[in-house]
Amino acid sequence: MYKNIFLLVFIFLIYVVPVYAQSEKDVMANHHMMMNDTINDKRISLNLPPPMKVHQLENMRSHVEAVQAIIGLIAEQNFNKASEIAHTKLGLTEEMKKMCSMFKNEGFRTLGFQFHKSADELAEVLKTKDMTKSLQSLHKTMSYCVQCHATFRQ
DSSP states (O other): OHHHHHHHHHHIIIIIHHHHHHHHHHHHHHHHHHHHHHHHOOSEEOOOOHHHHHHHHHHHHHHHHHHHHHHHHHHTTOHHHHHHHIIIIISOOHHHHHHHHTOSOHHHHHHHHHHHHHHHHHHHHHHTTOHHHHHHHHHHHHHHHHHHHHHEEO
C-alpha cells in the first residue's frame, strides 16, 4: 500500500511539477512577447478606456458574425435575409451613428462611417439577387474592415 502511494507521489513529482513549472515559464514568456508586440505595433492606438475596449470588441465580433451569416445566406441564395442582416447588423443605423460619433480619432470615425454606409449599399445590392454584384459589394464592405484593422488598434 505504502509502495503504491510512494510510486504515485514519485510520478507526480517527476511529471506534473515540471509541467507546471514550464507552464509558468511559458506564461511569462508569452506576457513578454505580447508586451513587445504592443511596443512594435505601429498601428494608431485609439487609447480606449477598458469599458470602451470591451464594448468595441463586442461590436467587432458581432460584425464578424453578421458577415458570416451574410455569406451563408448568399450561398443559400437567401438574398432577402442577407440584405436584412447587412442593414440591421452592419448598416449605418441611428445607434451606429451615435457610436461612431463618440470616437475622438477622425480617421477612425471616417472609416467607421464608410464601413457602415457600404453595408447599407450591400443591403441594397443583395436585394437584386445578383450573386456577382453581391459578392463585389461584400468585398468592398470588407475592405473597410481590413483597412481599419491595419491602421488602428485599441
